[in-house]
Amino acid sequence: MKNFKILALALATIVSFSSCSDDDSVAAPVNEEEVLTTITATFTPATGGTPIVLMSRDLDGEGPAAPVVTVSGNFTAGSDYTGAVTFLNETTTPVTNTTLEIQEESLDHQLFFQQSGLGIFAYADRDANDHPIGLSFTYKAAAASARGNLTITLRHLPNKSGANVSAGDITNAGGGTDAEVTFPVVVQ
Amino acid sequence: MRIYFTLLLITAGSWCTYAQNTSSGKVTTTQGQPLDGAHIHIDDLHAMTLPDGSYTLPGIPAGNHRVVVSFIGYKSMDTLVDIYHNLTLNVVLKPTSTQLQEVVLTENVSAKSTTHEQKLKTETLEKYSNASLGDALKEIAGVSAVKMGSTIVKPVINGLHSSRVPIVSNNVRMEDQQWGTEHAPNLDINAAGKVSVIKGASALQYGGDAVGGLVLVEPLTVLKDTLFGRTILTGDSNGRGGSVTSSLHQGAEKGWAWNAAGTFKYYGDRESPNYVLSNTGNREANFAGDVKYIGSNYDLTAYYSFYNATIGIAEATHTGSTSDLVRAINSREPNVVRPFTYKIGAPRQEIQHHLAKINFNKKIDDNTSLAVQYAFQLNKREEYDLRRADLINKPALDLTLATHSVNADWKQINGNATIKAGLSGLMQHNEASPYTGVRPLIPTYERYDVGAYGIYSYAFSNTLTADAGVRYDFSHIQASKYYQITRWQDLGYVGVYDKFIIQDFGTQYFTKPTFTYHNVSASLGIRKELNGNLSLLANAALTMRNPNAAELFSDGLNHTNATIELGNLGNKKEEAIKVSATLLKTGKVFSFEATPYINRINNFIYLQPGQAEATNRGTFPVFRYKQTDAFMAGLDLHADWNITNRFKYIFSGAYVYGQNTAENLPLIDMPPVNISNTIRFTKTEWNSFFAELRSEAVFTQTRYPDYNFNANVLVNNEFVSTLTDISTAPKGYHLLHFTTGMQFKTGKSLIAVNFSVNNIFNIAYRDYLNRQRLYTDEPGRNFQLQLKFNY
Numbered sequence: 001m002k003n004f005k006i007l008a009l010a011l012a013t014i015v016s017f018s019s020c021s022d023d024d025s026v027a028a029p030v031n032e033e034e035v036l037t038t039i040t041a042t043f044t045p046a047t048g049g050t051p052i053v054l055m056s057r058d059l060d061g062e063g064p065a066a067p068v069v070t071v072s073g074n075f076t077a078g079s080d081y082t083g084a085v086t087f088l089n090e091t092t093t094p095v096t097n098t099t100l101e102i103q104e105e106s107l108d109h110q111l112f113f114q115q116s117g118l119g120i121f122a123y124a125d126r127d128a129n130d131h132p133i134g135l136s137f138t139y140k141a142a143a144a145s146a147r148g149n150l151t152i153t154l155r156h157l158p159n160k161s162g163a164n165v166s167a168g169d170i171t172n173a174g175g176g177t178d179a180e181v182t183f184p185v186v187v188q
Numbered sequence: 189m190r191i192y193f194t195l196l197l198i199t200a201g202s203w204c205t206y207a208q209n210t211s212s213g214k215v216t217t218t219q220g221q222p223l224d225g226a227h228i229h230i231d232d233l234h235a236m237t238l239p240d241g242s243y244t245l246p247g248i249p250a251g252n253h254r255v256v257v258s259f260i261g262y263k264s265m266d267t268l269v270d271i272y273h274n275l276t277l278n279v280v281l282k283p284t285s286t287q288l289q290e291v292v293l294t295e296n297v298s299a300k301s302t303t304h305e306q307k308l309k310t311e312t313l314e315k316y317s318n319a320s321l322g323d324a325l326k327e328i329a330g331v332s333a334v335k336m337g338s339t340i341v342k343p344v345i346n347g348l349h350s351s352r353v354p355i356v357s358n359n360v361r362m363e364d365q366q367w368g369t370e371h372a373p374n375l376d377i378n379a380a381g382k383v384s385v386i387k388g389a390s391a392l393q394y395g396g397d398a399v400g401g402l403v404l405v406e407p408l409t410v411l412k413d414t415l416f417g418r419t420i421l422t423g424d425s426n427g428r429g430g431s432v433t434s435s436l437h438q439g440a441e442k443g444w445a446w447n448a449a450g451t452f453k454y455y456g457d458r459e460s461p462n463y464v465l466s467n468t469g470n471r472e473a474n475f476a477g478d479v480k481y482i483g484s485n486y487d488l489t490a491y492y493s494f495y496n497a498t499i500g501i502a503e504a505t506h507t508g509s510t511s512d513l514v515r516a517i518n519s520r521e522p523n524v525v526r527p528f529t530y531k532i533g534a535p536r537q538e539i540q541h542h543l544a545k546i547n548f549n550k551k552i553d554d555n556t557s558l559a560v561q562y563a564f565q566l567n568k569r570e571e572y573d574l575r576r577a578d579l580i581n582k583p584a585l586d587l588t589l590a591t592h593s594v595n596a597d598w599k600q601i602n603g604n605a606t607i608k609a610g611l612s613g614l615m616q617h618n619e620a621s622p623y624t625g626v627r628p629l630i631p632t633y634e635r636y637d638v639g640a641y642g643i644y645s646y647a648f649s650n651t652l653t654a655d656a657g658v659r660y661d662f663s664h665i666q667a668s669k670y671y672q673i674t675r676w677q678d679l680g681y682v683g684v685y686d687k688f689i690i691q692d693f694g695t696q697y698f699t700k701p702t703f704t705y706h707n708v709s710a711s712l713g714i715r716k717e718l719n720g721n722l723s724l725l726a727n728a729a730l731t732m733r734n735p736n737a738a739e740l741f742s743d744g745l746n747h748t749n750a751t752i753e754l755g756n757l758g759n760k761k762e763e764a765i766k767v768s769a770t771l772l773k774t775g776k777v778f779s780f781e782a783t784p785y786i787n788r789i790n791n792f793i794y795l796q797p798g799q800a801e802a803t804n805r806g807t808f809p810v811f812r813y814k815q816t817d818a819f820m821a822g823l824d825l826h827a828d829w830n831i832t833n834r835f836k837y838i839f840s841g842a843y844v845y846g847q848n849t850a851e852n853l854p855l856i857d858m859p860p861v862n863i864s865n866t867i868r869f870t871k872t873e874w875n876s877f878f879a880e881l882r883s884e885a886v887f888t889q890t891r892y893p894d895y896n897f898n899a900n901v902l903v904n905n906e907f908v909s910t911l912t913d914i915s916t917a918p919k920g921y922h923l924l925h926f927t928t929g930m931q932f933k934t935g936k937s938l939i940a941v942n943f944s945v946n947n948i949f950n951i952a953y954r955d956y957l958n959r960q961r962l963y964t965d966e967p968g969r970n971f972q973l974q975l976k977f978n979y
């Protein structure tokens with residue numbers, strides 16, 4: 001089958017050579033299937049109210065433009081939030097919701113929340129091996145006012161049973177980085 | 189009426205006590221008449237037959253030799269013979285059909301080549317039967333290897349490689365996406381009968397762009413009218429695998445001749461001294477064969493070869509972003525180490541290369557010949573990466589390169605002069621599949637080349653030859669490529685290359701960048717034979733090399749290196765002037781060759797690591813193809829010394845200095861000083877026993893440019909700006925290798941058994957020219973057993 005394909009290609013090449021090359025025919029653009037253009041973390045206050053949305057949007061994917069980072073508001077000191085992270089690929093039509101793929105392959109993925117002094121993050125979902133995933137989480141904002149960076153990282157094929165990895169420490173997680181975005185966060 | 193000259197008998201004579209062998213025998217006509225005064229040449233040694241047709245030629249070192257027996261009015265015999273014992277070689281010569289119409293005795297001296305071809309011995313080729321061409325070529329002084337892991341190996345000649353070192357296989361220039369360091373030559377070393385390196389860059393017949401040099405690979409052919417077979421079985425401890433290669437050769441002086449060779453390799457993960465290099469297994473299944481019809485003054489050959497390889501890339505080299513890269517560099521250990529397995533997962537390369545050709549050689553008269561060739565090459569490259577979900581079964585890069593080429597070469601010997609001239613044409617189409625789900629690093633493109641050359645050689649005397657050549661090349665390339673508009677702006681193309689834009693898709697442009705080149709290259713050479721077996725060769729060459737598809741169009745993330753690679757439409761052609769000289773001494777006891785050279789390259793294109801770009805995956809270092817002016821100078825040394833009849837010492841060493849003269853920086857990726865010392869013991873009486881100890885010393889490269897950059901890396905669960913040291917060359921290393929072997933004759937066949945240990949002390953090291961040096965050590969000790977059958 002493979003050889004047949006190659007033969008067919010060889011023939012096609014010969015044919016294409018005999019046609020004029022200088023035409024203006026337009027080849028199909030590549031459907032970039034893996035790019036994560038839009039990473040959104042939504043923090044809903046436990047007591048209800050307007051969610052705080054952190055978004056990193058990079059419509060040229062691996063192109064030179066840097067991601068556009070937006071934070072919709074400030075966190076309230078001492079408050080509890082339930083959080084969810086979603087991943088979209090907006091280069092495709094229709095837009096691909098990669099969150100579902102990550103959920104399906106939860107054994108091979110884990111999210112990490114790195115910050116210091118902003119409060120406490122805890123995983124609220126588990127994979128089949130009872131290891132955390134991180135698409136759902138809870139956040140308790142720091143008791144006093146604070147300001148700092150929150151970095152959300154998605155690792156592909158991490159060592160989920162590494163030391164402290166289940167607790168959210170990325171140090172021994174290994175794997176490859178699929179997403180790594182940083183948001184400026186204010187707690188007041 | 190088929191057998192006109194026959195190699196009657198090759199029998200081992202009585203074993204004498206000398207390592208150097210004597211060949212003796214008788215030269216007769218087909219009627220059994222002795223030929224008085226026939227010449228027998230074995231390499232540089234020669235003898236003449238006595239009136240009874242007998243001759244004796246002593247002092248032949250053990251090895252594979254070219255034997256030429258000639259007598260005017262008779263067809264010469266020209267063949268390769270393994271000489272490891274004293275040999276009785278009886279030869280029957282057949283009269284030429286034009287039986288001495290006129291006796292030509294005008295004291296002509298024919299022009300000798302002014303370029304020095306450094307050949308790999310059959311023994312060396314067989315030693316690397318389980319490895320690759322790049323590994324074997326390292327045995328030539330001045331040739332090193334640029335690698336990606338341990339199985340993707342490319343030759344580096346005098347510091348240059350890839351597009352600057354064309355590989356010509358069986359007179360066809362390989363078009364196998366040779367631009368990248370992670371693309372090894374797609375050919376099977378076992379199909380090669382002869383491999384030689386031309387450093388002088390004055391091989392205009394094959395192209396005007398060999399800035400670094402040229403590798404010539406020729407298949408094994410047998411001139412005599414016999415069936416000859418060879419099988420080599422190799423087993424290796426490191427990688428726990430082996431290879432088997434078998435070939436059959438039917439030679440003929442006239443009529444049908446054919447060759448067929450097949451190779452199969454199967455290896456699992458290689459192991460470094462401290463850990464398994466996970467996902468580094470490889471497989472190969474190759475075939476090469478030809479059928480030739482030899483007429484009275486012409487021959488016609490049809491040749492086909494197929495190279496099919498699956499190569500695992502160490503999983504540890506797959507990094508997601510700069511922080512992964514820094515983690516990998518600083519931890520000094522790969523982040524993926526699993527138990528040994530034969531399984532090859534991702535990342536991996538699956539490559540197929542087909543080469544089919546027809547060539548026709550015609551002898552127009554005694555002094556004039558014409559060769560015409562058509563070749564078709566189809567190269568299919570699929571690179572698989574660690575991807576999410578079902579995408580892991582879809583290649584991340586899928587390129588199909590189809591090349592048609594035609595050549596016509598004409599040669600005439602006219603007295604003391606030899607004239608060579610030729611025409612060549614090439615049509616090439618690269619198809620980058622859009623169904624990968626990844627923007628292709630190399631786009632779809634079409635290329636057309638036309639070239640013409642002429643070389644004039646003149647022998648002023650028996651000891652002085654000079655030649656001069658000139659070549660013109662036309663090349664036209666047109667790509668079909670999508671550029672993200674942000675990238676188009678970032679590269680500064682706005683207002684400069686607008687003419688290439690065909691359609692605006694909102695976030696990207698569809699473009700057809702088109703370039704045309706007119707190049708002139710030239711060479712001058714001189715060869716002078718001096719007293720005392722000394723020869724002096726000098727060459728000067730002007731070469732021009734067009735930027736390749738990667739240097740012009742690269743655009744995207746190279747996942748195996750976690751780098752964004754960017755070509756530039758503004759890259760101009762390279763122009764190089766290389767001047768080199770070779771001093772050769774050939775003697776029974778002591779031989780040496782020294783090759784100093786300088787190479788000045790304007791518009792030298794190199795891949796420069798640079799500042800990181802931010803994405804949602806984190807930051808990635810951006811490697812851009814830049815241009816500068818380069819100056820290179822170096823010296824290659826090789827010496828053979830037969831200390832006694834039993835002991836031989838071999839030295840090889842090379843130094844190259846490379847400078848980026850425009851920025852006054854050292855050139856990146858220059859091979860460090862390397863020295864190899866070999867001591868070899870031979871005792872012919874013990875079934876051609878030999879034992880060899882080789883020391884390979886590679887010094888630390890201290891001359892490298894600093895392209896380090898800072899990147900955010902996790903320290904105590906927080907990101908800290910950290911220096912990413914991608915520039916510093918690893919420490920030098922010293923390895924010891926041992927090989928021993930014997931040969932046994934059983935009836936008509938010869939069995940050789942070789943055993944070797946590579947990296948005896950299991951030293952952990954990294955090599956500056958290995959693209960994986962930031963991630964993993966090189967493989968450790970390897971025990972190898974090789975069995976060879978000639979029948």
